[in-house]
Amino acid sequence: MDHQSTSASQAPLAAEFVNVSKSFGAFTIIDDLNLQIRPSERVSLIGPSGSGKTTILRLLMTLERPNEGEIKVFGDVLSAGGEGAAKARPDREFRAIRGKIGMVFQQFNLFPHMTALENVMEAPVQVLGTQRQEARDLAECLLKRVGLAEKGASYPSQLSGGQQQRVAIARALAMKPQIMLFDEITSALDPEVIGEVLEVVHNLAHETKMAMLVVTHEMGFARDIADRVIFMERGKIVEDASPGEIFNSPRNDRTKAFLNAIKR
């Protein structure tokens, strides 16, 4: 096992989990999971509470480390458990790979001491070394894109939940990730503002070529945004198919049971 990219003949996968396991204490949360996401692919991840959806995103974002297995991003090993964990990469290489991934959180996690504009500018300026003026232009453009052109000078505490989440999306976009992770981005929102956030993500799906991995309890959204839907339960993938198949004619009984329970 080395750190080199996969053979040049085929385009590397955007993200790949190879036999990944993750446990917290005695509980195995992710159980020998294999998952492949192609560049530009949109994948919805659905399943009951506690099935490990958030953990998958956190593993890919390097917010958690796997206990076993490897996680690769565009062919490069990003993190590994077991034996692989020992040979850690130099920090610069590691961050070059991690920089291809972005994430939007359920709780927004905006920086409360910065305005919306500063939130979006911060990482481009401080991490990528973008000139302030250029970063400001980009940030204004992104805020406009999420419908918040007027709100650049507002602090997060002055914005509604829906507005905060749209700033968070703009902030993640400013780093130009090639894979974007969305973790139940509407679960903390009032029902009346969920639509405005989902619309922003729909537009992104049309206008960009980012790969997207979307965890959501909004089944309509999961179906519409995705090329592929994964249903998981207890840390394992139960069914992995097109949205049409999963929602209209699921093969697995547990998928059926889950979707029936959700409808009620």
Next chain:
Amino acid sequence: MNLLLEISPVLLRGAYTTVLLTLVSGTCALLVGFAVGLARLARTRWLSIPLAIYIEVFRNTSSLVQIFYFFFVLPLIGIRLEAFTTGCLVLALNFGAYISEVVRSAILSIDRGQHDATIALNMPTSLSYRRIIIPQAIPVMLPAFGNYALELLKATSLVSLITITELTFSGAQLVQYYGHPTLIYMSIFVIYLLLALPLVALNKALERHSGGQWKPKVPTT
């Protein structure tokens, strides 16, 4: 009244020394406190035990004994410091121990989501702390800093015992010379109060300025 005029230069000189002691040892205590607090958070293995020992020793022994110890024992092992330097050193180490715990717990109080967000934006840890975590933790620290500043002002009187003529010691000398302990100690009392007032006001202002709500400020240019 004549007596007051006569003793005021001495009292003022004493007050000046007290202020100087407070400022110098306070600044050093902040530096020590941040350095130790952050180092303990980094959980560097070879540092964590010595730092924990340092904190426990300085928090759990009498400040007076610490001052005597440094003043009388350091020279025995060949380290000769001026009384003023020794006083500042002990006060800085003593208050630094408390401040390091304030720094540490304030940083630990910042929501994990903030750390997550900095990782998702690919920030290195140092940048994350400098730009995101510490700026949010400072308002949490300020009230405690204000209290410790007042404590420090009062604690400076301890160093009178190692021949530093600060406010309390100059008062004691004046009483020996002139008598009139009631008047002289009353003046000292008032001077300490006057010295404390700006600290209280500063503390209030700081809290109001950067505390909690992140009120809108002028957008940066």
